[in-house]
Amino acid sequence: MSRYLITLQVPDRKGLVEQIAHVVSRHGGNWLDSEMRHIDGIFAAIMLLELPKDQWDEMREALECIEELTLTFSKTEKVAKPMHRLSYNLVAYDRPGLVHDISNIINDLGINIEQFSSQYESASHTGISIFRATIGLSMSKPSLEDKLAESLYTLGDDVVLDKLSK
DSSP states (O other): OEEEEEEEEEEOOTTHHHHHHHHHHHTTOEEEEEEEEEETTEEEEEEEEEEOGGGHHHHHHHHHTSTTOEEEEEEEOOOOOOSEEEEEEEEEEOOTTHHHHHHHHHHHTTOEEEEEEEEEEEOTTTOOEEEEEEEEEEESOTTHHHHHHHHHHTTOTTOEEEEEEO
């Protein structure tokens, strides 16, 4: 069995996930992990699949036959999970450069961002632009957790940070 990380983009329409799942299943693939979103009329997906080596080319060709679909891929290998993982929700007033500032803080501490999902919205009671992110992290030293929170709060008084898991 081989593992592949696949990204897909296609104009969104009803039935895409079922169509993709059918192709994967028909070629003996196992759907291990995925993130899918509808963004500005585009369906975007990133998926980790495992399937028999001799089925990869046929499966890729079948996916590429889906109308207007763009596909990229990389062959991967199973890796060991990190020792200390954390997830946070972060909310702040939206402003240019915020993701850059957040990622700089995390990188400067030697922490790896494993998952980053963000949304832009307007606060219902004030109309102020709000940035929301869910961030999954892995770190070598659990002692970095307090330093991370302290550093993220330096971004401003508007930052709200909630730890989701330990």
